[in-house]
Amino acid sequence: MIDSLTPIAVLGAGRVGQALASRLHEAGFHVWFGVREAPPLKDEGAPKRLLVEDEAEPEPLPVPEVPRLGIHDAVRHAGVVFVALPAAAAREVLVDAPLPNGVIVVDCTNPVRWDNGPVHDPPAEGSMAAHLAAALPNARVVKAFNHFGAEIQSDPSMAHGSADAYVAADDAAARADVIALASTLGFTGRDAGPLRNASLLEALAVLWIHLATVGGQGRQFAFVQDGRPSA
Numbered sequence: 001m002i003d004s005l006t007p008i009a010v011l012g013a014g015r016v017g018q019a020l021a022s023r024l025h026e027a028g029f030h031v032w033f034g035v036r037e038a039p040p041l042k043d044e045g046a047p048k049r050l051l052v053e054d055e056a057e058p059e060p061l062p063v064p065e066v067p068r069l070g071i072h073d074a075v076r077h078a079g080v081v082f083v084a085l086p087a088a089a090a091r092e093v094l095v096d097a098p099l100p101n102g103v104i105v106v107d108c109t110n111p112v113r114w115d116n117g118p119v120h121d122p123p124a125e126g127s128m129a130a131h132l133a134a135a136l137p138n139a140r141v142v143k144a145f146n147h148f149g150a151e152i153q154s155d156p157s158m159a160h161g162s163a164d165a166y167v168a169a170d171d172a173a174a175r176a177d178v179i180a181l182a183s184t185l186g187f188t189g190r191d192a193g194p195l196r197n198a199s200l201l202e203a204l205a206v207l208w209i210h211l212a213t214v215g216g217q218g219r220q221f222a223f224v225q226d227g228r229p230s231a
């Protein structure tokens with residue numbers, strides 16, 4: 001179970017890192033950043049929510065209450081590690097880090113290249129999550145929080161409910177824990193099955209990016225699984 005006493009490290013303090021850390025902090029979780037340089041925060045008065053005023057990808061704003069540690073200090077005692085790093089950097093950062101045995105590593109990355117639009121460009125294992133799982137045998141790798149923009153990670157409320165957060169992992173307990181965490185954060189946490197389905201969630205992210213950019217739909221949407229009314 002992931003609760004308010006579980007130490008949570010968010011690696012990367014960019015758009016996704018700031019949005020997730022903000023959401024976790026507001027929900028009462030014990031969260032800190034892991035960054036390659038941990039300077040003192042300068043902008044103490046800045047709002048902690050990601051503010052989006054137009055459809056361009058927003059710059060991250062500081063989350064003053066969330067401490068910043070170096071990557072190794074951040075992960076050393078963590079129960080959960082969110083990976084909010086560029087896909088190209090994630091493996092190298094994590095294999096060097098002192099991850100505790102059994103730690104849940106939530107992979108939020110998307111391996112994407114651009115060719116008149118976003119194209120899924122995964123490592124040989126088929127997804128970034130599988131790539132990380134192969135490199136981190138003592139971690140429980142979970143794919144989640146990758147298939148919507150940072151604005152949705154900051155605030156998952158939609159016109160008719162909450163954004164879906166699909167969660168894929170081979171470790172059933174870790175998958176259940178992250179589904180529950182997603183629901184606590186205001187998403188509709190959904191079971192996406194084993195880690196092999198991480199490639200589908202990365203492809204779903206590519207669809208989201210396509211729709212948001214070349215598709216002209218902007219960034220204020222998320223996928224919501226619906227069903228027929230029960231009889």
Ligand SMILES: NC(=O)c1ccc[n+]([C@@H]2O[C@H](COP(=O)([O-])OP(=O)(O)OC[C@H]3O[C@@H](n4cnc5c(N)ncnc54)[C@H](OP(=O)(O)O)[C@@H]3O)[C@@H](O)[C@H]2O)c1
Nearest residue numbers: 012013014015016036084085086087089109110146149150
């Ligand atoms: N942006 C979105 O809406 C979105 C949505 C879903 C998923 N994603 C995925 O989430 C990941 C992060 O995206 P983002 O938009 O948050 O990126 P971003 O704003 O560029 O932030 C990336 C963060 O990673 C850090 N970083 C880069 N290389 C590093 C290294 N070698 N070692 C340690 N830290 C390093 C950067 O630190 P410095 O400040 O020191 O450079 C920065 O804090 C990507 O894989 C992306 O595909 C993005």
